[in-house]
Amino acid sequence: MTPIGKLRQASSLRQQVEEEIAAAIVSGEMAPGELVSAPTLAARFEVSATPVREAMLNLEKRGFVAAVRNKGFRVTEVDQDALTRLAQVRHLLEPEAMALLAPRFTPEMATRARAVADDIVAGAAGEDLAKYLTADRAFHLLLLEFLGNGYLVEIVADLRERTRLVGLTDLLHTRRLEASAAEHHQLVDALEAHDADAARDLMHRHIGHVTGWWSGAEER
Incomplete structure (x- = not known):
């Protein structure tokens, strides 16, 4: 995680801090079970503790951390069954979209x-996992916005916010992260060619990384 002065611009300090911490948790940089405090994180970000506490409380609502009295927040364990169910719902929605x-x-x-x-x-x-995850979210929601259905965008945004990708840090020194990144341009290629079947199939494969590469497991 980087000092706040080096973070990308966002609508608020709290949002910037939350995005950075969420990226660290989603990717596994902050491991399940790790105990963190607002003052410690504030020092790492070079900001006051207030926006950090606000960010952590919101992350608690998302299920990423749990408050520990007089100690701070503990990163919650990943529920693999929940991860699979989230991916199943995304498989039902995003490829067809x-x-x-x-x-x-x-x-x-x-x-x-x-x-x-x-x-x-x-x-x-x-x-840069924070940049990767922020851009990844923006990309997929942008494509859904093109369909003009705000409910669909809202539902998928919520599903993505609940998804943990704890194996992502393990991909940093492999070609798999770059391969996954390249799939976004491949998806645009399929859409530009008006190839519905190719776009659907690629989206299914892309979501499959959630329970494969990005979960720390091998895809079958």
């Missing part, structure tokens, strides 16, 4: 999507 988007995908949409995909690739190449 991409198939629906393919026939109506425009050059303007492609330009916007590729700009975010470039940020994902840069995050992977620079081993």
